[in-house]
Amino acid sequence: MSAPSPESTATPQVVVDADLVDTLIGRGGYTHPLFQRVPGGDADGPPLPGQAVVLLLGGLVEQSGLLDDAIALLELRRVRFHRMVKAGATLRVRIERVASRVTSRGTQVVDFRWTGIDADDEPVAEVEAVMLMNGTGREDTR
Structure with a gap:
């Protein structure tokens, strides 16, 4: 079991606009003051909650076609945020297949690294x- 050199694939992109931010915050039920629009507040509006960023990244990964053979997401092992995402941002994902192993049933458990x-x-x-x-x-x- 050795670590291979990762295979990398890029996804389409998504433009994060104010409507998308407001929809994800509202539908997600986020109530923390950081995620609320306030009169006289930051002109860019609130940042996306971390879970919303992960949701968008996962959707972009699906659009790449790389997961067409997927059966299930088994685990999110680690998520690390580097900077806030606000309206006006454009996101895409660099996907790396890091490791895999064949199961006794012939399926594969595959470790991916998604970098937004x-x-x-x-x-x-x-x-x-x-x-x-x-x-x-x-x-x-x-």
Whole structure:
């Protein structure tokens, strides 16, 4: 079980506008003052809650087609935020397949690293995700 050199794929992008921020905050039920619009407050409005950032990253990963053989998300091992995401940001995800192992049923447990990046190619968040995938003929890399 050795660590391979990661395979990297990039996703489409999403533009985070004020309506999207307000919708995710409202539908998510976030009540912390940081996520509320206040008269005379920050002109950019509130930041996206971390869970909303992870939601957007996951959706972009799905749009990449890389998870077309996915059966289930098994685990989010680690999530690390580097900077706030506010209206006006553009996000995309760099996806790396870090390791995999074949199960006794012929499926694969695959470790991915999702790095959310902004329009300046700066990281906003990193997610280590573990997925159960249908067998793809790749050998065990862990």
